[in-house]
Amino acid sequence: MNYPQFLELLGWLATLTFATSGAxxxxxxxxxxxxxxxxxxxxxxxxxxxxxxxxGSLPPQVFRNESVIWAVLLISxxxxxxxxxxxxxxxxxxxxxxxxxxxxxxxxxxxxLTFGLGFWGCIFAGTVSGVGGGILRDVLAGxxxxxxxxxxxLYASAxxxxxxxxxxxxxxxxxxxxxxxxxxxxxxIALRLSSRWLGLRLPTPKP
Amino acid sequence: MNYPQFLELLGWLATLTFATSGAxxxxxxxxxxxxxxxxxxxxxxxxxxxxxxxxGSLPPQVFRNESVIWAVLLISxxxxxxxxxxxxxxxxxxxxxxxxxxxxxxxxxxxxLTFGLGFWGCIFAGTVSGVGGGILRDVLAGxxxxxxxxxxxLYASAxxxxxxxxxxxxxxxxxxxxxxxxxxxxxxIALRLSSRWLGLRLPTPKP
Amino acid sequence: MNYPQFLELLGWLATLTFATSGAxxxxxxxxxxxxxxxxxxxxxxxxxxxxxxxxGSLPPQVFRNESVIWAVLLISxxxxxxxxxxxxxxxxxxxxxxxxxxxxxxxxxxxxLTFGLGFWGCIFAGTVSGVGGGILRDVLAGxxxxxxxxxxxLYASAxxxxxxxxxxxxxxxxxxxxxxxxxxxxxxIALRLSSRWLGLRLPTPKP
Numbered sequence: 001m002n003y004p005q006f007l008e009l010l011g012w013l014a015t016l017t018f019a020t021s022g023a024x025x026x027x028x029x030x031x032x033x034x035x036x037x038x039x040x041x042x043x044x045x046x047x048x049x050x051x052x053x054x055x056g057s058l059p060p061q062v063f064r065n066e067s068v069i070w071a072v073l074l075i076s077x078x079x080x081x082x083x084x085x086x087x088x089x090x091x092x093x094x095x096x097x098x099x100x101x102x103x104x105x106x107x108x109x110x111x112x113l114t115f116g117l118g119f120w121g122c123i124f125a126g127t128v129s130g131v132g133g134g135i136l137r138d139v140l141a142g143x144x145x146x147x148x149x150x151x152x153x154l155y156a157s158a159x160x161x162x163x164x165x166x167x168x169x170x171x172x173x174x175x176x177x178x179x180x181x182x183x184x185x186x187x188x189i190a191l192r193l194s195s196r197w198l199g200l201r202l203p204t205p206k207p
Numbered sequence: 208m209n210y211p212q213f214l215e216l217l218g219w220l221a222t223l224t225f226a227t228s229g230a231x232x233x234x235x236x237x238x239x240x241x242x243x244x245x246x247x248x249x250x251x252x253x254x255x256x257x258x259x260x261x262x263g264s265l266p267p268q269v270f271r272n273e274s275v276i277w278a279v280l281l282i283s284x285x286x287x288x289x290x291x292x293x294x295x296x297x298x299x300x301x302x303x304x305x306x307x308x309x310x311x312x313x314x315x316x317x318x319x320l321t322f323g324l325g326f327w328g329c330i331f332a333g334t335v336s337g338v339g340g341g342i343l344r345d346v347l348a349g350x351x352x353x354x355x356x357x358x359x360x361l362y363a364s365a366x367x368x369x370x371x372x373x374x375x376x377x378x379x380x381x382x383x384x385x386x387x388x389x390x391x392x393x394x395x396i397a398l399r400l401s402s403r404w405l406g407l408r409l410p411t412p413k414p
Numbered sequence: 415m416n417y418p419q420f421l422e423l424l425g426w427l428a429t430l431t432f433a434t435s436g437a438x439x440x441x442x443x444x445x446x447x448x449x450x451x452x453x454x455x456x457x458x459x460x461x462x463x464x465x466x467x468x469x470g471s472l473p474p475q476v477f478r479n480e481s482v483i484w485a486v487l488l489i490s491x492x493x494x495x496x497x498x499x500x501x502x503x504x505x506x507x508x509x510x511x512x513x514x515x516x517x518x519x520x521x522x523x524x525x526x527l528t529f530g531l532g533f534w535g536c537i538f539a540g541t542v543s544g545v546g547g548g549i550l551r552d553v554l555a556g557x558x559x560x561x562x563x564x565x566x567x568l569y570a571s572a573x574x575x576x577x578x579x580x581x582x583x584x585x586x587x588x589x590x591x592x593x594x595x596x597x598x599x600x601x602x603i604a605l606r607l608s609s610r611w612l613g614l615r616l617p618t619p620k621p
Contacts, residue, residue: 056472058263063328265470270535
């Protein structure tokens, strides 16, 4: 397995983990089967689709390569059928979700660069790729989007930091471009894990 | 009245029914007059506009033929003025809404095909045309989008099934293309009505 | 300072005021630092970005001139650091917000005209430019979008009226085009202020 294949494999893992988290929430909210599929799909591909909308690349990527949707359908059926067992997989899901966040953020920032966005455009494209699906999931399920909410592990900010690393490498160290995605994703993953393991938090002001 | 005119008439009826359902919710939520108009409009044309955004057909159709917005304005004024009487029209509104769902889903799937979307793209374009307006309506009114929620009549899934029928006919039975819209819409309507009359439900897993 | 510079200055003031209102809500909701920045940014540029999405001008303006985002970052840091003092500035923030609403609505309507939208398209472009950011802010913070809600000062409707004035002047009094923005903005501001000072309200029907 070479390097691009390895990245693609990780990208798939990320998508499927995000789909699983959407499907699990849908079951908790007692959505029916189609609702589970929709929430799983929105969580998995929503972030990338918002990014594609913003850079003007329409229709979004997901509708040009639909194999990912078939995979989301499979995940939805599995979660529906084996809810009890899947929902006990907290820990592996957490780690896959972290890897997914890192990869989506790095790939989103790269896509922003491809479409000629500037500094904040790339940060935004990376961050929204990473966290947009989760935000749509929470809004559709009637919850405050957890991504901003108080006192959690670093999440959106970890994605932003990864996108920032990708941007900096492409702009200032083009000789390292081959490594940009990997370094960006690693940054996001490292930040999120250190926030879990070391209790690292962003400051929250008192109102 | 020939067949295209008949379809267009139904399409108008569908739009106006959706507008009515938005306006009624706005009155219940004590929105003011502009809020009623906005919620009616979003419900009536929101689904089609999300679809147009996704296929990259901008500005959305509604801004190229604005007569529909004048009609929504009229509906809003009527609902505002005659709230009591309109809100008692539950049953006819339910049937018109069902017809509207079927027509929007079929027309949305056809539009997806026109713009070169694949299988899931067409299903999505059809479904979001049918249910997108209602989702926006619920989010803007601060409710969990009822479309996914537990134990209701088939709704999003009925729309998806209708879009599926349109897709299959266009792809595999092109000689029947003239009937595709009608058969798709009929599928959606039949599924929704049988869910109401026969208690047909999608399975909802227990969390 | 000439007239275009004066308008641009007001536009900046408007953006910064909107950013401040987003940042203040984020602090009240106990968002962390990144959440504050995101909510401030969405409030400041969300309306204009929805408008750009709808007219098909992608990527949105904000990603082509990023200085506004740096300013939003600065505002977020200031609100975070000086929350107590900023939150007591109710009254100046209210007036700046009113000026901002008027300017955004007028500028949005003009942009709609530039992209060839018709009557309702321009009204919508103007209104969504003015109030879209606040709607996104409220949805992301888990609140019913205050913009529609009962018994408040005129807000969305004031923005629509301003956009209407811009549209009418451009279409029917082209010789006054240079004044269109100013007259539109003034209409919005005058309506909102008279609703505050005189208790002017839109009718709200009883459900």
